[in-house]
Amino acid sequence: MTAPADPSGARPQEDRGGARAALAGLTTRGRSFLAAGVAAAVCAYVLGQGDLLRVGLLLAVLPLVCALVLQRTRYRVASSRRLSPGRVPAGSEARVHLRMENVSRLPTGLLMLQDQVPYVLGPRPRFVLDRVEAGGRREVSYRVRSDLRGRYPLGPLQLRLSDPFGMCELTRSFATHDDLTVVPRVEPLPPVGLSGDAKGYGEGRQRSLALSGEDDVIPRGYRYGDDLRRVHWRSTARHGELMVRREEQPQRARCSVLLDTRYLAYEGAGPDSSFEWAVSGAASVLTHMIERGFSVRLLTDTGASAPDEGGDGFAGAAQESAETAGLMLDTLAVVDHSDGEGLSRAFDQVRGGREGLFVAFLGDLDEEQAAVVARMRQRVGAAVAFVLDPVQWAGGPGARPGDEAAHRLRLLQEAGWTALAVAPGSSVAEAWRRADQERVGSGPAPGTTGGWS
Template sequence: MEGRRKAAFELGLLLLLAAAGLILRHPGLLVLAIPVAVHFTSGLVLAYEERHPRLAAQRRLSARRLREGDEVEVAVRVENQGVDLELVVVEDPLPPRWTLVDGEPRAVRPLARGECLELRYRARVARGLYRLEAVRAEVRDFLGYSLWRGELACPAPLAVLPRHERLSGIAMAPRRTLVAQGTVLARRAGPGLEFFGTREYLPGDDLRRLDWKAYARVGKLVITEFEEERATEVMVVLDVRASAYPAAGGEELLDHAVRAAAAFCQHFLREGHRVGLLLYGRYLDFILPGYGHRHGERLLRALARAELGHVDVFSELSHLPTRFFPAGSQIVLVSPLAPGDQDTVGRLRARGYSVLVVIPDPLSFERGELPDSREVELAARILELERWEMLRLLLS
């Protein structure tokens, strides 16, 4: 610490002057040592008295739940509950990927007993679940001693959820459906909107479903049947393997993948389906399929904490734990797809799952980080051809 280094320097200078004065028998050197000794002693006394300042901090946020890209206003209030302090430095470090918009998260000023110091700033937030625990504080006296550094606890939770688009018109054909009504055609007659067929009228049938045109042609009462629409179970799988994302721009590409996964989760929940989530790669973050608004909030919070990572056991998509997926359900895989992953998609279909693959394009993000040159253009074309070949195998 700076104060300790300064004290050590003055102590060394004091001993050097005193030793030189005694050895050389030079009273002038001893006289020069007197102000150094006074300064050193007074600094030690003040340091002992102000070693543990009594500071208390409070933090206020303009909101506790935001969408990524929104702005949050932060106010930090530090109160001096002890003796007068000559110089106080308070800093509230911004979390990673936050952008300061207005204000200053740092203040330096004297702080008398009972006075308060306030920080006010506005920042643009990034996706994540945060708990802003503490602010950094530093206290000094006018001599440069009693340097105290520490953290003042002022916890405040903040959830920054991913933004997502509103989807529509997504067709599914899973082999298994639930009893509840939904939007998946169940290949059987029942409540629905799509025409399924006709049959002869039976006593008790709804007269509103009589087909009078058919009666005019055949002379018999005929009932129109519709294809039943039911709900199903949907598992959204978000690939967070670091190896599947480019080294340059991987975090930004993951943000787009998270938004896509969030859009599918919210869409299928609105359609009445049971939706589950699996984050695969860094760890297994699994949420059982469920319904409702609260379940949708749980899914968004899980997506908000998604981060890239690498674990050997999850390094390949072939290790996907299919035992978590209900038999015959719909799987939505959001992944840039590494080489060889298309075989896993084929095996999932062979096991009876209906698979929808959403592929964020990693080449455009990686290309944007590289300079324009003939070599980069040639490499990009080769990689693009490789991905088209992988997509061809995936579709076949």
């Protein structure tokens, strides 16, 4: 079986080894026929029975001929795979569409398809195509589902050919595969009060003109279509050409989300673990703030950030909201535990006065790490912390945080954080609403703005 020069690269790879590969493809039936034929031929030689020898040769030759014919069969086929959708939330289904096309002048025989699928997505799908005419095509589809986020490869697709007698089966594999991205669950969050520096589109601060007067205005050259009422005559006289005042540009407010990924800060594993709750919470907050017009940034305890290059480190100001949300969700889809023991690297990434709203999802904190988080409050605007105590999560729904965790919360609250413990079974929207209620009840810290979102 061969394949055309498909521009997508989806073509089967030829097995190497020729006759050896064909013999290795003999089925149980083919091996039984071959063994029976050899045994009959030996017995015929010993006993001097010519008729038995002919029967033995027939039994032995039949599977060899089938293997040779099948190995020399040349089918020209092409395949393609389409994911719908290519990015799916954990716990939701995606459909995979496979398309097989016979681009040769001869019809194919029986084709058996098997796509390689990771076990977490379900069993490997298998399909049987009876006969594909010359130039014909067949389409099949199957569903995949995973409760665990991640990036999973689908493929390569395998074709299994067999002869009409079932004596031999040969497998051909296509070279390409596709990736299915399973992103964390995103919960819609309720809108809460906006004020101060935490505003997004339409309400944010503006880049104002200089306060000292019109002389400090930075003009630019006149462009076709500019309003003549914006012509800056003093600069025009100075430069000898028409100059206009720059337009005031709205500045998007910023939001940074810190995700604590330290392995020692969490206990348990699986979709219902505290770490997965923190990842889902970070995804929900980032998506919520992007929808409200904020520029966002994702930080981890390792010091890594997304986006990791270009600009000022925030995404959203020059990108479409859908692209920014996709970038954040793709990053969170593959985030894993780190081997770090502290949050000092994250502290170094926090730049004073430039973070805007700061939301942290934290695991277990000792005295030293609680002090590091408390110092972060001095570098950010409004600050909210969701703390997931391993002792509380080990106790199940209804459990209360341990004494040490309660002490750490008080330290953060005294430093100006809106900090609260997250109980097992709580939804992200519920925790978001509780944080807003606690912020309103306690009031803003001295010298800070009151709103956050």
